[in-house]
Amino acid sequence: MWSLRMRASLLEKNREIHISGAEGIYKFEELERVLKKYLKRALEHPNGTPDKVVLTVEKIKEEIQSIRALPIETVFCYTPEQAQKFIDSRLADLGISEKAIALAWSIIRGQKMRGAALIDCLTAERLEPDKDRGIRVSRIQMDKKRKIQILKKVKKLTSEPQRVIEAVTVASKVASVPEIIAEICVSDNPDYTTGYISSKKFGYLRITNIKKEGTPIGGRAFFVKTPIDIERLIKFLEKTPVIVK
Template structure:
């Protein structure tokens, strides 16, 4: 196998703020992307990432950081989660659906309430790790959160995924990159479920994901122009938290197989599928 590199991009903009808690709080996130690639792909990927950063709807960044890191460890190969879109029209109905789906996974109301408190805030830098039973936050650095990293998709799998997503008019980088991340998280075998709402003010679709559910897109999860958002992982407190975080942040994982796309379904249809 050819040598792999991890390529990461983060673009940010410094803004004036009256109540700055730290230097990082004075920067807003504009754009970000990452993936595992072969050496010969570096030039093209870096160019694409910079173009993305410079042409984002959130504005022009004044800082773009590109990090390229050699990956010596042999990657794990996994199958992508199946993709489904929930048929939903309002923010209220979307939130009710998320709560029902999390309850279906055995997650407590207390933990769900804490998750929504996190998801309604702005500028959460990484994911939060929450005990499914009592809402205790388990990540070591609550300001930084957990950064899921070292993840990618093979060119053939990406081609097949694009073909499937195109059938439902959702073949874009946002969906593909979220699916790759959610698939790595689920492959850990330790995360009961994940819920994510993008902090992009122009993107109002979030998702709930798990090995049982797959990757479920949830439209209308927040108001347009809202910068709130975040990512929450639910886990048993008895699990080895250090090992879970190490897997999510450091273990290289590549998708080389694709699951089918289920299209758009209502909540009862989705629960019927995963309850079989």
């Protein structure tokens, strides 16, 4: 099996601004088809034409782990204010502090990051080594049976079911880490206004109207229970190959 990863970015004032990314685990005979798909996605993204596209093809030599996919529900909110009130309430129910939740929102609304912020769920301390890059969840794929199940569940609710599949794949790997309490994610695609929160406690909750249409803000944060071995956590999220079933 092979890991394929795509990252597209703009170069602005000697700094790379993330535009889009994609990845998966594939058989050798699928590589050419998927690479073409990833390149097309990078060049035609609503966030703009990139200055740089990096395609990485890497043979997987270690054992691929299997984890369970989170169950999916859709929560219908009608304004970003209603969505935030719902999200804040659910995160607080998990014991996450107001300070940590507020920090996550400020990162999502104000800091363009390639990856996710790692936030101590009580103290709101930022735990990731590189505050500009964040943590990238990588080397992941969802098996075909679960993909079909999700497509059937969400096809009437969204015109982009592949986005849901990709997001659930990421969220499931994140939630499999015992020390990660929850995740919040808002897409930086201006036209995609459905975000999510996820946790092993309540699964994957799609939240409609999490932001106004046409808004380019977005990002993600993981709320972490400390003490934790940060090196081990990052190695699992970024390097360990996983199939979500």
